[in-house]
Amino acid sequence: MTIKSLYETGQRLLRTNAFVSLAGNGLSAILGLLTLALLARLCSKGEFGIWILFLTVYSLADALRSGLILNALIRHLAAETTLPMIRRWAGAAWQLSGAFLGVMTVLIGIVVVVARVIGYGEQWPVLAGWIVGLSIVALPVNISGWLLQSRSRFKSMQAVRVGVQVLFLAFIAIGHYTNRLDSTYLLATYTLTHGLIGLGVLLAGWAQGGTLFTGTAQERRRLLDFGRFSMVSLLVSNLLRSSDRLLIGALLGPEAVVIYTLPQRLLELIEMPIRSIVITDMPRLAQLYANQSIQAWATFFNQQAGRLWIALLPLSICGFLAAQPLVQLLGGNGFSDSSNVLRFFMIYALILPLDRYAGVGLDVVNKPQLNLVKVICMLAVNVIGDVIAIQVFHSVVGVAFVSIATFLLGLLLGFQFLRRFAPVSLLTAMHTGLGSIQQFVKHVRHEWAR
Numbered sequence: 001m002t003i004k005s006l007y008e009t010g011q012r013l014l015r016t017n018a019f020v021s022l023a024g025n026g027l028s029a030i031l032g033l034l035t036l037a038l039l040a041r042l043c044s045k046g047e048f049g050i051w052i053l054f055l056t057v058y059s060l061a062d063a064l065r066s067g068l069i070l071n072a073l074i075r076h077l078a079a080e081t082t083l084p085m086i087r088r089w090a091g092a093a094w095q096l097s098g099a100f101l102g103v104m105t106v107l108i109g110i111v112v113v114v115a116r117v118i119g120y121g122e123q124w125p126v127l128a129g130w131i132v133g134l135s136i137v138a139l140p141v142n143i144s145g146w147l148l149q150s151r152s153r154f155k156s157m158q159a160v161r162v163g164v165q166v167l168f169l170a171f172i173a174i175g176h177y178t179n180r181l182d183s184t185y186l187l188a189t190y191t192l193t194h195g196l197i198g199l200g201v202l203l204a205g206w207a208q209g210g211t212l213f214t215g216t217a218q219e220r221r222r223l224l225d226f227g228r229f230s231m232v233s234l235l236v237s238n239l240l241r242s243s244d245r246l247l248i249g250a251l252l253g254p255e256a257v258v259i260y261t262l263p264q265r266l267l268e269l270i271e272m273p274i275r276s277i278v279i280t281d282m283p284r285l286a287q288l289y290a291n292q293s294i295q296a297w298a299t300f301f302n303q304q305a306g307r308l309w310i311a312l313l314p315l316s317i318c319g320f321l322a323a324q325p326l327v328q329l330l331g332g333n334g335f336s337d338s339s340n341v342l343r344f345f346m347i348y349a350l351i352l353p354l355d356r357y358a359g360v361g362l363d364v365v366n367k368p369q370l371n372l373v374k375v376i377c378m379l380a381v382n383v384i385g386d387v388i389a390i391q392v393f394h395s396v397v398g399v400a401f402v403s404i405a406t407f408l409l410g411l412l413l414g415f416q417f418l419r420r421f422a423p424v425s426l427l428t429a430m431h432t433g434l435g436s437i438q439q440f441v442k443h444v445r446h447e448w449a450r
Contacts, residue, residue, distance in 0.1 A: 024158030031165040040331040049254020067234030077150040090208040091215030140198035144207035263342035305357035306433020320346040344400035358414025382406040
């Protein structure tokens with residue numbers, strides 16, 4: 001393999017949307033970890049725990065809004081070429097976002113009242129106000145991201161995303177040097193960050209704020225008809241991800257949330273490339289299934305799922321062995337329990353790529369209802385297991401152990417459902433993935449020997 005061919009291959013790779021997405025997600029994950037590491041060191045556990053609870057609820061609400069609109073918007077807008085129709089779809093996205101915000105405000109208010117009645121979450125009324133305020137201020141940022149993604153403008157989309165994180169890091173530095181770094185300061189500056197970036201995307205035209213009144217009932221109805229199904233699946237999936245922290249926060253307090261969240265953020269470094277790779281493979285799987293090439297579909301599925309599983313095996317082993325120094329690197333001293341949580345997460349990480357492919361596979365074969373059944377079963381097991389771990393054993397580490405059982409169940413159910421439509425299996429995926437890695441190593445050796 002010559003230097004010239006290596007350079008040309010590298011240039012082609014850098015121009016692909018898959019690389020831009022992976023690089024942007026990677027940088028975003030690194031900045032997120034940097035932010036977490038700084039706050040873990042600069043804030044008290046109590047203040048930091050309040051911040052984590054705030055982000056958990058806000059992220060859940062934001063994900064639901066995206067689930068309602070994003071996939072449907074991409075489906076209708078990606079191939080649209082006429083400017084009036086593009087503006088109508090953008091306007092419908094703005095209108096539905098505003099309506100969602102109104103419903104969300106009412107629901108959060110009800111949750112706050114119920115929480116106060118049963119004696120949990122004294123800090124929730126204040127957090128609820130900030131969540132609603134941030135949701136309003138962040139609308140231009142969120143909608144610009146949807147519209148840019150719909151038009152395959154990934155560089156601009158990632159620039160907005162990274163810009164929010166960089167500006168917030170700057171505010172953290174200012175708060176530290178002025179001795180004002182508490183939860184109130186974090187909530188205020190995070191909202192201000194989104195306001196400033198939102199103003200920028202409005203001025204750049206990326207959010208298409210002038211289309212607010214151009215959407216019609218037809219566009220809103222078509223977005224809702226498609227989006228309501230994806231929103232339900234996304235709701236259950238995000239509840240699955242956030243239920244651990246919400247239950248820990250409600251039953252054990254904010255400090256326990258911090259112990260669980262630090263290793264969870266390290267796990268995101270593994271989840272990020274999994275998401276990027278699986279999303280990249282999804283169009284190919286859809287194409288093979290549309291062509292009724294079931295055997296080719298199964299071969300490609302087994303190969304890609306097994307290859308990603310094999311690739312993550314050494315990473316998970318290293319993370320398991322180096323759990324203590326990794327947690328200290330991220331959060332400093334005083335988080336010894338977090339290292340045991342991370343060890344369980346590294347075992348659970350081995351299940352993730354196969355589970356992700358199983359979920360995507362069910363969507364591709366047009367069986368999203370089975371995928372929803374799978375996720376609902378996982379949520380039920382996770383919540384029941386978390387309550388037992390917290391109420392009986394008072395253990396954050398036990399909650400991490402429950403995650404292994406939860407995703408193992410999802411993995412087994414996913415492959416069992418898929419076997420009805422294609423010849424796939426766990427053993428075949430692992431064996432095929434190992435064979436693919438061996439072939440790749442032989443190919444590289446051959447090329448370098450030329």
